[in-house]
Amino acid sequence: MSHAPEVQEERPLVSTRAADIAVALLFLVASAVVIADSMRLGFNWRPNEGPAPGYFPFYIAVVMALASAVNLARAVALPPEGEATLTTRPGFMRMMAIFIPAVVYVAATTWIGIYVASAIYIAGFMIFFGRFALWKAAGVSLSIAAIAFMMFEVWFLVPLPKGPLEAAIGY
Amino acid sequence: MEEISALLGGFAVAITPYNMMLMVVGIVLGVIIGVLPGLGGANGVAILLPLTFSMEPTSAIIMLSSIYWGALFGGAITAILFNIPGEPWSVATTFDGHPMAMRGKADEALVGAFTSSFVGAIFAVILITFLAPMIAKFALRFGPAEFFAVQFLTFASFLGMGRGSPFKTLASMCLGFALASVGLDGVTGTLRLTFGHEELLNGFKFLVAVIGLFGIGEILSSMEEGLSFRGAHAKLKMDAVIRTWRQLPRMTFTFLRSCIVGCWMGITPGGATPASFMGYGLAKRFSKNGRNFGKGELEGVVAPETAAHAAGTSALLPMLTLGIPGSPTAAVLLGGLLIWGLQPGPLMFVEQKEFVWGLIASMYMGNLVGLVLVLTCVPFFAAILRVPFSIIAPVIVVICAIGAYTVNNAMFDVWMMLVFGVMGYLFTKLGYPLPPLVLALVLGDQAESSFRQAMLSSQGDVTVFWSNWLCGGIMTLGLVLAFWPLVQTVLEKWRGGAVATPA
Numbered sequence: 001m002s003h004a005p006e007v008q009e010e011r012p013l014v015s016t017r018a019a020d021i022a023v024a025l026l027f028l029v030a031s032a033v034v035i036a037d038s039m040r041l042g043f044n045w046r047p048n049e050g051p052a053p054g055y056f057p058f059y060i061a062v063v064m065a066l067a068s069a070v071n072l073a074r075a076v077a078l079p080p081e082g083e084a085t086l087t088t089r090p091g092f093m094r095m096m097a098i099f100i101p102a103v104v105y106v107a108a109t110t111w112i113g114i115y116v117a118s119a120i121y122i123a124g125f126m127i128f129f130g131r132f133a134l135w136k137a138a139g140v141s142l143s144i145a146a147i148a149f150m151m152f153e154v155w156f157l158v159p160l161p162k163g164p165l166e167a168a169i170g171y
Numbered sequence: 172m173e174e175i176s177a178l179l180g181g182f183a184v185a186i187t188p189y190n191m192m193l194m195v196v197g198i199v200l201g202v203i204i205g206v207l208p209g210l211g212g213a214n215g216v217a218i219l220l221p222l223t224f225s226m227e228p229t230s231a232i233i234m235l236s237s238i239y240w241g242a243l244f245g246g247a248i249t250a251i252l253f254n255i256p257g258e259p260w261s262v263a264t265t266f267d268g269h270p271m272a273m274r275g276k277a278d279e280a281l282v283g284a285f286t287s288s289f290v291g292a293i294f295a296v297i298l299i300t301f302l303a304p305m306i307a308k309f310a311l312r313f314g315p316a317e318f319f320a321v322q323f324l325t326f327a328s329f330l331g332m333g334r335g336s337p338f339k340t341l342a343s344m345c346l347g348f349a350l351a352s353v354g355l356d357g358v359t360g361t362l363r364l365t366f367g368h369e370e371l372l373n374g375f376k377f378l379v380a381v382i383g384l385f386g387i388g389e390i391l392s393s394m395e396e397g398l399s400f401r402g403a404h405a406k407l408k409m410d411a412v413i414r415t416w417r418q419l420p421r422m423t424f425t426f427l428r429s430c431i432v433g434c435w436m437g438i439t440p441g442g443a444t445p446a447s448f449m450g451y452g453l454a455k456r457f458s459k460n461g462r463n464f465g466k467g468e469l470e471g472v473v474a475p476e477t478a479a480h481a482a483g484t485s486a487l488l489p490m491l492t493l494g495i496p497g498s499p500t501a502a503v504l505l506g507g508l509l510i511w512g513l514q515p516g517p518l519m520f521v522e523q524k525e526f527v528w529g530l531i532a533s534m535y536m537g538n539l540v541g542l543v544l545v546l547t548c549v550p551f552f553a554a555i556l557r558v559p560f561s562i563i564a565p566v567i568v569v570i571c572a573i574g575a576y577t578v579n580n581a582m583f584d585v586w587m588m589l590v591f592g593v594m595g596y597l598f599t600k601l602g603y604p605l606p607p608l609v610l611a612l613v614l615g616d617q618a619e620s621s622f623r624q625a626m627l628s629s630q631g632d633v634t635v636f637w638s639n640w641l642c643g644g645i646m647t648l649g650l651v652l653a654f655w656p657l658v659q660t661v662l663e664k665w666r667g668g669a670v671a672t673p674a
Contacts, residue, residue, distance in 0.1 A: 019597065024342075034349045051622075051623050055623075057349060064342055071338050087600075102568050103589060114576070126565070
């Protein structure tokens with residue numbers, strides 16, 4: 001396949017039909033989990049107590065299961081040819097470019113505090129995705145982290161997760 | 172009139188220099204939130220909620236509701252200048268707003284959008300002023316059965332008036348209810364669906380869900396589309412204001428139609444987004460210029476904007492009077508009220524008179540201040556979108572993470588935010604509506620406990636919901652709405668008869 005470099009073909013990755021089926025199945029799993037726990041709690045009528053704790057979730061889950069079954073059936077019935085695309089490969093890659101670092105960022109927050117992690121996250125994204133120069137990325141991310149720090153720790157006194165750096169400057 | 176004097180008292184509460192300053196700050200923040208992708212009314216207010224905990228409730232709600240007005244205004248800016256709806260309810264604004272901008276009439280489109288937003292909002296506020304005390308007085312006599320009936324109607328109207336697949340709406344709504352039931356059962360104190368995880372003891376925080384579903388979900392979609400802002404220029408001269416305002420009187424009927432549609436959709440939680448589409452559709456059908464719609468007709472900007480704002484504002488009416496929010500943002504405001512120890516509902520109009528009327532008065536003021544602010548500061552707000560997306564995207568993720576953390580000072584919530592983010596992306600893509608999920612998550616506990624109380628008082632007899640005309644009427648209306656899509660399909664098949672091939 002030869003394409004001009006700027007006209008990148010958005011190759012389909014996942015079809016809407018496949019995603020629809022997957023989500024409907026997940027809904028069914030969720031219904032099953034809720035129903036199982038409601039059975040443990042009981043969904044009968046208890047004298048002087050009214051409906052047992054599992055009563056409401058049980059019926060909600062039953063309705064959810066029925067609705068999801070219809071959704072599943074409809075999705076399966078769609079013709080697989082010429083179907084709509086949920087996302088393309090480049091689209092998915094762009095999403096992952098923000099999401100995977102976000103997961104790392106949340107994990108890192110526990111160890112190094114939210115301010116340092118935020119600065120690294122923003123700077124990293126600017127450098128690798130936005131192709132910014134290092135000094136620009138550092139300037140933007142450090143000032144955002146500093147403003148956030150002043151706002152939450154100093155002005156509004158809302159404590160956020162902090163790490164060794166904040167401990168070193170006495171917070 | 173009693174309402175007028177109460178309202179004047181409210182103005183006295185709302186118009187202090189401090190509150191006016193909060194109003195301006197709130198609106199500016201709100202417009203910025205409305206302009207940025209990934210931040211919207213609901214999650215914007217949710218993120219800023221913790222910052223208001225130290226304020227007095229009246230000042231806090233004035234600031235939060237001002238953020239909401241600002242977000243409603245802000246959505247139109249990006250829709251018109253960049254063809255990017257900053258908010259879902261401004262999608263219909265792009266149809267005619269952007270073509271107008273491309274033809275060099277961006278200023279007229281913006282003035283038209285802001286003015287009609289203002290008109291829609293004020294119409295709804297006037298409605299709230301006179302209707303809210305009546306509804307509240309009426310609702311004082313409500314028992315658990317009546318409350319459940321109203322809640323049932325709320326959810327049934329999602330099915331009856333929603334766009335898209337009713338089964339997806341139903342699944343989304345039930346998921347919200349199921350998530351709401353996680354944690355300690357309020358009636359018996361039993362642990363439900365926690366599976367031994369301590370983090371789940373208090374259930375899922377709907378604020379976290381809102382931040383994830385709308386914030387992270389939106390950022391994912393924006394990344395997927397590879398957002399690049401290519402916009403028309405925003406220059407607003409004062410003569411554009413006069414020029415546009417001179418054209419508006421001939422659209423009186425469009426205004427009126429959109430106001431009514433919007434208020435109806437806002438009170439029954441149809442929401443601002445379907446209201447804006449309905450307003451646009453109706454105007455297209457009835458207007459003399461209907462054929463030019465889509466090519467850059469001012470009326471095509473006016474109609475959806477008026478309806479969206481009327482809906483967005485009137486969504487606060489059931490929230491204040493019944494404690495049942497009409498939109499996700501109203502639900503977040505309700506969450507705020509609960510945190511300050513104010514229980515929205517009929518009693519609030521008796522016990523917290525000053526607060527309620529202060530809030531209602533601030534709605535008038537907030538929209539007026541908002542109109543002036545957006546008319547004068549459009550270039551500044553439009554400039555925000557010149558900031559590269561590769562800076563905006565990670566910053567919004569950081570803001571969302573901080574917002575999710577501050578809800579309960581727990582990292583667990585930040586993880587949940589990411590999960591809800593993926594969910595929000597998938598659901599939006601596949602046509603599962605998010606508002607029913609959010610409202611079910613907020614109202615789940617309440618709906619369940621009123622249901623159980625009603626059932627207990629009747630010893631398990633379902634006819635308690637038809638024990639009087641009021642309750643029975645609401646329940647019946649709810650059932651009709653709930654099964655409306657089904658009735659519609661049957662009718663269509665029946666009418667289509669032999670001609671239609673089985674679908």
